[in-house]
Amino acid sequence: MSSRSDVTKGAPSGILTGRAKTIVTATVDAIPQAVTPDSPFRRVARKFFHDRLALAATIAIALFFAVAIVAGACAFLHLPMPMQPNATHLERKLLPPNPANWLGTDNLGRDVLSRMVAGSTISLTVGFVAMAVSLGIGIFVGAVSGYIGGWVDNVAMRIVDALLCFPSFFLILTAIAIIGPNIWIIIAVIGLVGWTGTARLVRAEFLTLRESEYVRAARALGQSRMNIIFRHILPNAFAPIFVTAVISIPDAILVESGLSFLSFGVPPPQATWGNIIADGKTYFLDAWWLIFFPGLAIFTASLAFYLAGDALRRAAATR
Amino acid sequence: MNLLEIHNLSVRFRTENGTVDAVKNISFSMKEGDSLAIVGESGSGKSVTALSLTRLVPTPPAEYAGGKILFLGRDILKMSPGQIRQVRGGGIAYVFQEPATSLNPVYSIRSQIAEGIRLHRPDVTDVDAEIVKWLGAVGIVDPEKRMHDYPHQLSGGMQQRAMIAMALSCRPKLLVADEPTTALDVTIQAQILAELRRLRGEFGMSLILITHNFAIIRGLCERVAVMFRGEIVEYGDTESLLKNPQHPYTKALISCVPRLGVKQARLRTIEDSWTAARL
Numbered sequence: 001m002s003s004r005s006d007v008t009k010g011a012p013s014g015i016l017t018g019r020a021k022t023i024v025t026a027t028v029d030a031i032p033q034a035v036t037p038d039s040p041f042r043r044v045a046r047k048f049f050h051d052r053l054a055l056a057a058t059i060a061i062a063l064f065f066a067v068a069i070v071a072g073a074c075a076f077l078h079l080p081m082p083m084q085p086n087a088t089h090l091e092r093k094l095l096p097p098n099p100a101n102w103l104g105t106d107n108l109g110r111d112v113l114s115r116m117v118a119g120s121t122i123s124l125t126v127g128f129v130a131m132a133v134s135l136g137i138g139i140f141v142g143a144v145s146g147y148i149g150g151w152v153d154n155v156a157m158r159i160v161d162a163l164l165c166f167p168s169f170f171l172i173l174t175a176i177a178i179i180g181p182n183i184w185i186i187i188a189v190i191g192l193v194g195w196t197g198t199a200r201l202v203r204a205e206f207l208t209l210r211e212s213e214y215v216r217a218a219r220a221l222g223q224s225r226m227n228i229i230f231r232h233i234l235p236n237a238f239a240p241i242f243v244t245a246v247i248s249i250p251d252a253i254l255v256e257s258g259l260s261f262l263s264f265g266v267p268p269p270q271a272t273w274g275n276i277i278a279d280g281k282t283y284f285l286d287a288w289w290l291i292f293f294p295g296l297a298i299f300t301a302s303l304a305f306y307l308a309g310d311a312l313r314r315a316a317a318t319r
Numbered sequence: 320m321n322l323l324e325i326h327n328l329s330v331r332f333r334t335e336n337g338t339v340d341a342v343k344n345i346s347f348s349m350k351e352g353d354s355l356a357i358v359g360e361s362g363s364g365k366s367v368t369a370l371s372l373t374r375l376v377p378t379p380p381a382e383y384a385g386g387k388i389l390f391l392g393r394d395i396l397k398m399s400p401g402q403i404r405q406v407r408g409g410g411i412a413y414v415f416q417e418p419a420t421s422l423n424p425v426y427s428i429r430s431q432i433a434e435g436i437r438l439h440r441p442d443v444t445d446v447d448a449e450i451v452k453w454l455g456a457v458g459i460v461d462p463e464k465r466m467h468d469y470p471h472q473l474s475g476g477m478q479q480r481a482m483i484a485m486a487l488s489c490r491p492k493l494l495v496a497d498e499p500t501t502a503l504d505v506t507i508q509a510q511i512l513a514e515l516r517r518l519r520g521e522f523g524m525s526l527i528l529i530t531h532n533f534a535i536i537r538g539l540c541e542r543v544a545v546m547f548r549g550e551i552v553e554y555g556d557t558e559s560l561l562k563n564p565q566h567p568y569t570k571a572l573i574s575c576v577p578r579l580g581v582k583q584a585r586l587r588t589i590e591d592s593w594t595a596a597r598l
Contacts, residue, residue, distance in 0.1 A: 220415075
């Protein structure tokens with residue numbers, strides 16, 4: 001009730017004082033008591049984590065990332081691992097899941113679980129970095145083209161249209177056939193091909209938001225164009241951008257798996273989820289575990305990202 | 320030197336369906352400390368006039384077809400983008416109609432006011448103290464706490480007060496209030512207008528008030544310009560213009576204002592602007 005005394009005490013102008021005493025109490029009770037500042041981002045986050053499905057998806061994603069990071073660190077720092085992902089034991093080839101090899105072994109006697117763990121680092125790196133590349137380009141092109149409009153917009157959107165004319169998977173195949181398969185090249189190509197959707201989305205958001213009153217108010221305050229684009233409009237377009245970003249991660253993982261399956265991907269012996277399946281496809285009638293578990297990993301990771309993206313869309317729906 | 324001089328300003332919009340002359344050949348001037356109300360119906364060109372003062376009307380589709388806007392002797396229409404940004408906010412600040420949408424929903428009041436201060440008053444070292452001072456000045460209770468609020472946590476009246484604080488904190492020479500109370504209910508409207516009157520007295524800035532409502536200009540603005548179809552049809556001292564309107568459109572407009580305690584069979588309306596002009 002401290003607020004009531006605050007308002008009556010500090011009533012600024014003549015309007016809230018004197019004759020209108022009865023009105024004052026009525027008004028004070030009607031003022032919503034906003035105790036803590038409540039930013040829109042915090043509200044979306046709160047809603048998101050109240051969603052059980054979103055929570056499960058987030059935990060799954062966090063687990064995948066934890067495994068990937070630990071495995072990546074071990075490989076990078078040459079720390080001891082329970083089993084080397086590339087160590088061959090020909091005497092133990094094509095074993096079904098057993099106490100020593102929890103998810104079985106492949107045709108060279110390599111441990112499938114170890115290879116999947118090592119592969120998770122590659123797959124998630126591909127997904128994440130490719131997303132970052134395409135998001136960066138997409139946001140910049142979309143924002144500038146949507147806000148400035150005119151011929152800039154025309155040129156940018158025609159480039160997007162031209163890129164969309166190519167089936168992106170074949171563009172990637174061609175690029176890799178010419179430049180050669182290497183994980184960073186694959187990431188760069190997936191990222192450089194994937195930004196068009198983001199650019200269109202961001203542009204559409206900017207076309208609406210640039211007409212909003214607060215953009216006019218920011219212009220009237222003398223703010224620079226870049227400041228308005230990136231500080232005032234972009235955070236308001238955050239929700240749909242973040243949703244596409246989350247959803248484009250599994251897309252990149254799937255593209256990488258597809259490339260690896262066609263043996264255009266990350267070259268062996270480096271394991272990725274895609275090339276474990278590719279190696280195992282010859283034996284899958286006898287050794288189902290060779291494609292089942294990596295397939296399950298791809299499926300689970302993709303599903304978790306899609307569900308998280310979807311939950312985020314729902315959490316951000318009411319602005 | 321006059322604070323603001325407008326000579327024969329024309330603004331037109333080129334659209335696919337032809338050219339629209341939004342503002343035709345208007346002229347007026349203001350000294351420092353003056354206050355002017357621009358009154359007119361929707362589409363009379365009053366908002367375009369206000370926005371043109373700092374070239375805020377987007378070109379295209381708009382086109383500044385002719386005339387001069389001199390702010391402290393410098394022609395606004397000939398300024399570079401950098402120069403015009405200095406005038407916006409720092410020289411001429413705006414308060415718009417819809418406080419709820421004029422504030423950026425993702426930033427707290429504090430960070431939005433801070434932007435203007437950093438931009439136009441780089442010498443201010445304690446920005447927070449300055450924000451508290453201005454929020455207090457526009458009548459926001461407990462400004463130290465409320466400045467951390469986000470726009471949706473404030474009521475409409477408080478949002479408009481925050482907008483006014485944002486405009487004033489840049490210490491503009493001229494405040495342009497474009498229908499500042501239209502979106503607010505009548506009690507809040509009275510409070511905001513009282514606040515504007517008090518602040519004008521306190522800080523001695525000039526004011527242009529854009530409105531379609533004759534009832535609110537008395538006591539706030541010394542002069543009135545009545546706009547109709549892009550032209551200023553009548554211009555003069557508020558009291559005498561209200562008592563003794565000359566132009567038929569002004570007469571019609573004033574007779575439309577309903578009065579408490581006056582028995583009227585029907586409320587007057589202006590059926591058609593063209594008929595009214597020929598009354």
